[in-house]
Amino acid sequence: MKIINLMTAILLLVVLVISSVSAVQSAEVQPINDGLDVNATPSAYIAITDVKINSDTAYDGDDLYVERGDVLKVRVTLEAGDQDVTDAYLGAFMSGYRYAYYERDMVTDYTKTFSLPAHEKRSFDLTVTVPVDMEKKDAKLRLVLFDENSASVITYNYQVSIYGTADDSAVQIQDFFVSPSTTIEAGRALSFKVKVKNYGNNDLDDVKVKVAIPALNIQTYETIDTLDKDESQSFEALLLRIPPEAKPGDYEVVATVEFDRFQSVEESTQITIINAEVAQTAGSDSVIAMPEA
Numbered sequence: 500m501k502i503i504n505l506m507t508a509i510l511l512l513v514v515l516v517i518s519s520v521s522a523v524q525s526a527e528v529q530p531i532n533d534g535l536d537v538n539a540t541p542s543a544y545i546a547i548t549d550v551k552i553n554s555d556t557a558y559d560g561d562d563l564y565v566e567r568g569d570v571l572k573v574r575v576t577l578e579a580g581d582q583d584v585t586d587a588y589l590g591a592f593m594s595g596y597r598y599a600y601y602e603r604d605m606v607t608d609y610t611k612t613f614s615l616p617a618h619e620k621r622s623f624d625l626t627v628t629v630p631v632d633m634e635k636k637d638a639k640l641r642l643v644l645f646d647e648n649s650a651s652v653i654t655y656n657y658q659v660s661i662y663g664t665a666d667d668s669a670v671q672i673q674d675f676f677v678s679p680s681t682t683i684e685a686g687r688a689l690s691f692k693v694k695v696k697n698y699g700n701n702d703l704d705d706v707k708v709k710v711a712i713p714a715l716n717i718q719t720y721e722t723i724d725t726l727d728k729d730e731s732q733s734f735e736a737l738l739l740r741i742p743p744e745a746k747p748g749d750y751e752v753v754a755t756v757e758f759d760r761f762q763s764v765e766e767s768t769q770i771t772i773i774n775a776e777v778a779q780t781a782g783s784d785s786v787i788a789m790p791e792a
Contacts, residue, residue, distance in 0.1 A: 669699025
């Protein structure tokens with residue numbers, strides 16, 4: 500009898516274990532119905548129904564290929580739900596830029612606050628620029644939509660792969676300085692400094708920098724053999740002597756950088772030429788004359 504009771508107890512224990520396992524499995528696979536509609540949109544008041552970036556449809560989570568300097572024109576279409584929407588606004592911004600605080604107008608754009616009647620649609624245009632000096636890396640383009648009544652912010656996120664600028668704009672002039680002054684006496688010489696950077700994807704050979712005063716038909720130039728990608732280089736051996744017969748007045752000075760055989764970029768500044776009599780009258784504090792070239 501004791502053996503039978505022992506076998507019965509073991510059997511009951513096995514049944515209890517199996518029942519417990521089945522209950523756990525059932526709890527794992529059965530969804531809990533707490534009244535939440537898992538197919539509902541993030542907001543019952545307003546929703547993003549369509550996004551186009553540079554005229555191409557873009558879905559939340561898409562990967563985007565962009566180049567430094569690209570302008571992203573974002574058109575977002577919104578639709579109100581069963582109720583009128585008030586005090587809403589939409590924004591777009593590029594995440595991952597070191598100087599975003601200082602150049603926020605470039606990497607962010609927001610609408611004004613707006614209202615939208617129930618079931619109505621409206622499209623908004625936003626513009627975000629990929630900074631030329633942004634690192635070549637993966638960043639994020641984010642859309643954010645706020646309104647007065649929704650429980651949370653609606654966000655769309657895009658993975659942005661940033662590459663170097665196009666070949667025809669790979670080199671850019673970062674600085675163009677005239678030394679020691681932009682006012683010079685005729686017959687004297689000026690020194691120029693031009694700093695350039697390669698923002699492209701490739702190393703460049705035979706980069707040439709030329710500084711010219713077209714109205715006086717004078718120029719000087721300097722070359723380097725190689726400008727590596729993401730490298731900056733300063734050209735400082737650039738001297739121009741102003742002809743003694745040059746008439747007083749303002750003159751345009753043009754710095755031109757030639758690269759990749761057929762490409763070029765230029766910046767300009769202005770100098771003022773005065774004659775010797777004016778220079779002596781003005782005094783040394785306002786005019787600095789460099790030694791004869």
